[in-house]
Amino acid sequence: MVLIKRDAALPHHLHPDGSTARALRLNRDSVQLTPAWDRKLSKVAMLEQSNFGVEGENSKNKGLKLGWTLAAAKWGLSVAMCLLFGCYMAVLAAFPVGSLQSLKEKFVLSMVDTPFGKGGGMLLLFAAPLLLLSLLAIINLEISSRTSVFNKEKVKGRASMQNLPVITRGRMGIVSAAELLWWGKKLKRIGLHLGFIGIICLNLLFLPVSRGSVLLRTIDIPYEHAVKYHQWLGHFMMTLFTLHGLSYSIAWYSEDRLSKLFDWAPHKVANFAGVIALLAGVTMWITSIGWVRKKYFETFYWTHHLYIVFALFMTFHIGEVLFNVTFCGLFLFVLDRFLRFCQSRNSVGVLSTKLLPCGTFELTLAKSRGVKYHALSYIYLNIPEVSKLQWHPFSVASSPYDGDSWLKILIKPYGGWTLQLQDLVSAVVKLGRCPSNINAAIEGPYGHESNFFLQYEMLVLVAGGIGISPFVALLRDLLQRYQRGQPNLPSTVYLIWAVQKSEELQLLGLIPASTICPDYKLKFNLEVHAFVTRETSPFSLERGSETSDLHQHDRFKMPRILASLIDAEASKHPMSIVAGAGNNMWITACFLASLLGYIIVYLLINLFIVQPFEQGSVKDGNSSGSIPRWITGLFSVISMILGVVICGGSVVSLWNFLGRLHQNTSGAVEENVHLLSTSDNDGTAFTDECADRLLDPSNTYFGHRPNLRDLFDGYRKLQRPGANVGVLVSGPESLQISVAETCRAFNTVNYDSRRVAFSYHSVSFEL
Numbered sequence: 001m002v003l004i005k006r007d008a009a010l011p012h013h014l015h016p017d018g019s020t021a022r023a024l025r026l027n028r029d030s031v032q033l034t035p036a037w038d039r040k041l042s043k044v045a046m047l048e049q050s051n052f053g054v055e056g057e058n059s060k061n062k063g064l065k066l067g068w069t070l071a072a073a074k075w076g077l078s079v080a081m082c083l084l085f086g087c088y089m090a091v092l093a094a095f096p097v098g099s100l101q102s103l104k105e106k107f108v109l110s111m112v113d114t115p116f117g118k119g120g121g122m123l124l125l126f127a128a129p130l131l132l133l134s135l136l137a138i139i140n141l142e143i144s145s146r147t148s149v150f151n152k153e154k155v156k157g158r159a160s161m162q163n164l165p166v167i168t169r170g171r172m173g174i175v176s177a178a179e180l181l182w183w184g185k186k187l188k189r190i191g192l193h194l195g196f197i198g199i200i201c202l203n204l205l206f207l208p209v210s211r212g213s214v215l216l217r218t219i220d221i222p223y224e225h226a227v228k229y230h231q232w233l234g235h236f237m238m239t240l241f242t243l244h245g246l247s248y249s250i251a252w253y254s255e256d257r258l259s260k261l262f263d264w265a266p267h268k269v270a271n272f273a274g275v276i277a278l279l280a281g282v283t284m285w286i287t288s289i290g291w292v293r294k295k296y297f298e299t300f301y302w303t304h305h306l307y308i309v310f311a312l313f314m315t316f317h318i319g320e321v322l323f324n325v326t327f328c329g330l331f332l333f334v335l336d337r338f339l340r341f342c343q344s345r346n347s348v349g350v351l352s353t354k355l356l357p358c359g360t361f362e363l364t365l366a367k368s369r370g371v372k373y374h375a376l377s378y379i380y381l382n383i384p385e386v387s388k389l390q391w392h393p394f395s396v397a398s399s400p401y402d403g404d405s406w407l408k409i410l411i412k413p414y415g416g417w418t419l420q421l422q423d424l425v426s427a428v429v430k431l432g433r434c435p436s437n438i439n440a441a442i443e444g445p446y447g448h449e450s451n452f453f454l455q456y457e458m459l460v461l462v463a464g465g466i467g468i469s470p471f472v473a474l475l476r477d478l479l480q481r482y483q484r485g486q487p488n489l490p491s492t493v494y495l496i497w498a499v500q501k502s503e504e505l506q507l508l509g510l511i512p513a514s515t516i517c518p519d520y521k522l523k524f525n526l527e528v529h530a531f532v533t534r535e536t537s538p539f540s541l542e543r544g545s546e547t548s549d550l551h552q553h554d555r556f557k558m559p560r561i562l563a564s565l566i567d568a569e570a571s572k573h574p575m576s577i578v579a580g581a582g583n584n585m586w587i588t589a590c591f592l593a594s595l596l597g598y599i600i601v602y603l604l605i606n607l608f609i610v611q612p613f614e615q616g617s618v619k620d621g622n623s624s625g626s627i628p629r630w631i632t633g634l635f636s637v638i639s640m641i642l643g644v645v646i647c648g649g650s651v652v653s654l655w656n657f658l659g660r661l662h663q664n665t666s667g668a669v670e671e672n673v674h675l676l677s678t679s680d681n682d683g684t685a686f687t688d689e690c691a692d693r694l695l696d697p698s699n700t701y702f703g704h705r706p707n708l709r710d711l712f713d714g715y716r717k718l719q720r721p722g723a724n725v726g727v728l729v730s731g732p733e734s735l736q737i738s739v740a741e742t743c744r745a746f747n748t749v750n751y752d753s754r755r756v757a758f759s760y761h762s763v764s765f766e767l
Contacts, residue, residue: 022236074143081136088129095125123727138580141397191247194240199318201237203326206232206333212447212581214591220449224378224393225762231288238285245278267621273316273630280310312637320632331640336592338644339587340443341576344382349570350438351406353425358503360412360466361425362397362510365440369404369577370583370659375477376763377447379409383440386420388422394443395470395730395763397510401480405571407445410507412466442575449573456726456759458492460715462708462739464731465504468497470763471730472510475526479516482523490726491524495713495740496706498531498735505530508694528694529706536703577659578652590648597647602639610635708742716746716756724757730764 094100135189144531205303207213208226216226248271252260284306287293293300311330315323351364365379378395382388398408413422429439453459455472461471481489499505508528513520520526615624715725729739743758 015240036586062724070143074140077136077140077143081133081140083163084129084133084136088133091125091129127719162164185251187247187251191244191251194247195244196322198237198240198244199322199325200239201233202314204328205233208233210336211443212336212579212587213645214584214587215332217449217581220452222447224764234285234288238281241278241281245274264630266630267626268629269319270316270630273313277313277317280306282315284310296414315633315637316630318633319629320636323633323636327636327640331595331598331644334640334644335591335648339578339590339652340649340651342656343576344441344443345439346576346578347439347573348442348575349573350440350567351570352566353429353438355426355429356506358412358501358506359422360410360504360507361422362408363425363440364406364408364412364518365442365575366406366571366573366645366699368577368659371445371575371579373400373407373445374447374449374451375399375473376453377444377445377473378470379407379444379446381440381442382411383421383424383438385424386417387436390417391443395473397469397472399473399477399480401484402476405574410466410469410472410510433686434532439573444579444581446581452699452761453726453728454489456724458715458719458723458725459490459494460712460725460727460758461493461495462706462727462729462731462735463495463497464735465499466507467729467731467764468507469730471495471497471728472507474728475511475513476516478524479513479520482520483517489524492718493524493526494707494711495526495528496531496711497528498533498705498731499533500534502532502535502700502702505532505695505700511694513694526694528699529711530695531704532700532702532704533705576656578656583655586651590651590655593651594644594648597643598640599643600647601642602636605635605639708738709745712742712746712758716758719756721754721756724759726761727758728761728763730762736762736764 095104201668207215208230209223210216211223213223213226216223249258250262252258261271261275264273265271284304287296287300287303314326349366350364351366353364354362356362373396376395378393380391380393382391394409394411396407397410398406402408411418411421413419424438461474475493475495478489478493497508508530513526517523578586610627610632719725727739728745729736740760740762745758746756746758748755
């Protein structure tokens with residue numbers, strides 16, 4: 001034991017700023033101290049404790065200051081990384097935009113002088129942001145590692161959401177609450193944006209299927225071409241809506257709230273209405289797939305009427321506000337559909353019928369003088385005696401110059417409806433019943449707003465089977481124009497026609513070239529190439545009978561008609577002038593009246609229903625007493641329909657009344673009797689059409705299809721350099737593809753003034 005005297009001086013190693021004092025204090029039992037030394041050591045301990053307290057406080061303040069600095073730096077880095085990533089995504093989104101092409105070229109060219117050349121611009125745009133983002137990420141990680149040193153607080157309370165497992169079994173593995181919440185919120189947000197884009201597509205979806213749409217007519221896109229835009233929009237829209245529904249379904253399933261799918265909240269989104277709309281849309285979507293539509297067309301046709309259910313419940317789902325996003329497309333479609341309905345209510349008389357040996361038959365339909373059409377127009381035909389619900393498109397097979405009071409169509413029996421119509425026409429014609437009592441309903445005519453084929457110096461017409469119908473009208477129209485001495489007409493026309501049986505060749509007998517224009521051979525060059533694919537040798541146009549080569553020319557000059565019937569009284573029931581593609585002034589009046597009607601009905605509903613209901617709810621103290629959201633959407637639909645039917649219908653009635661008032665039915669009867677009597681003699685043969693036939697054995701080929709490459713190459717050699725040849729095709733999809741590929745093979749992407757261009761046009765109609 002160590003003994004320390006009372007008066008001894010305190011050693012240096014026992015000085016208050018030494019460490020031995022602490023040791024002695026801690027081991028006081030092992031040291032024998034006098035009372036005086038005990039008091040001294042106590043003072044030393046107190047001084048030492050106070051000194052260390054000041055040093056600890058200073059160290060803590062320095063740590064907090066450094067922690068705040070690092071936190072601020074980390075926050076600044078995070079903001080910089082978000083901005084950089086946003087700019088990178090903006091570059092990716094803006095890079096394909098055509099209007100920025102000049103700016104992109106200037107930027108790329110500005111990097112030419114760098115060591116990277118033109119690639120430097122791409123490197124700077126696409127690689128540099130990600131590289132800089134990676135560098136900032138490294139700095140952020142380093143700051144995070146230093147910040148954690150100063151975080152000495154212990155974790156208390158419940159587990160954080162990131163460390164709280166929610167799903168422990170499943171294909172996704174162990175999922176924490178934070179991951180599940182993030183996934184659900186992201187899914188809902190993604191689904192919300194997808195749904196809004198789908199609503200914008202819904203606004204555009206109905207524009208291409210408005211057959212008389214003034215927007216499509218302005219840019220000269222006929223309905224048969226616009227249908228494909230409707231298909232594209234439909235596929236894209238239904239993809240968005242399906243992903244929209246799946247996003248919310250998965251999010252609610254992960255939250256164990258899948259029952260929200262069946263919610264129909266009065267003042268929020270009506271989820272169940274959206275489910276019904278989606279089911280109707282998916283049904284239409286599936287049945288509109290190409291092979292389903294072609295194989296089961298009736299199923300496609302009838303299920304597509306679910307668009308009413310789809311549009312109505314979509315309105316319930318999105319409410320009045322978002323309904324206004326889709327208003328324009330729906331309004332124009334409803335107006336067009338109403339005009340079609342008004343026109344189709346008028347019964348149209350069948351002036352004459354002709355039955356040909358090949359099974360094709362011709363119908364001549366009465367029309368008003370105010371109904372205008374072009375050579376490549378088409379109509380929708382309904383025969384109530386066959387079916388009151390089925391409508392089918394047919395190309396017009398006559399020229400507007402043939403007569404002001406009638407038009408013709410050719411029908412070849414393919415399916416059930418056309419076969420039933422053939423039986424009906426055959427029975428009426430063979431019985432010789434007059435009047436025939438065959439009435440039709442017509443919608444149209446539709447088609448191009450102009451005769452675009454007149455802009456070409458040379459035309460190549462490619463037809464397959466009954467696809468010759470629009471070209472019958474076109475050739476008749478050209479002959480009529482040449483006979484009238486019109487200028488700037490095509491000087492050369494080549495017709496390539498492929499048929500299965502030689503019996504079908506007699507359809508060209510419907511073009512009495514010499515009768516329409518006696519000297520047409522002196523005015524323009526018309527050359528026909530016919531190909532009979534399923535016969536290796538010529539057969540008689542009369543079924544099954546073979547003849548020698550001596551009589552081949554006679555066979556080609558003797559097209560026969562099995563039977564025909566003329567009903568001049570049908571002129572009293574012409575096609576209505578009320579048409580979606582009719583008089584522009586009347587259509588403008590219908591449009592403005594319908595729009596005004598919508599506004600008036602909407603204001604009346606708001607004044608007499610909505611406002612009184614809300615005021616009554618306020619008086620009763622009901623804070624949530626406003627009209628449900630889905631009902632306000634229903635009011636918008638009702639306002640639109642009533643505006644079109646009442647106000648637009650008033651204008652249509654006036655239009656139809658004035659049209660009938662100025663219609664001279666007696667003059668039309670006399671004109672039709674004269675014109676029809678000149679086209680038929682005894683009902684069994686064409687009159688004055690055998691003098692000059694467009695087909696003969698020299699231009700008819702058997703046993704193979706046309707070699708389009710060789711034919712087009714021959715046409716190219718006959719043209720001067722830089723000429724533009726109009727190519728029109730009418731026939732099955734395979735023929736359209738072959739012609740399109742041939743045109744592509746002869747055309748170049750870059751303009752070459754020395755080459756002959758082939759401009760492709762399809763005049764076929766297929767849904």
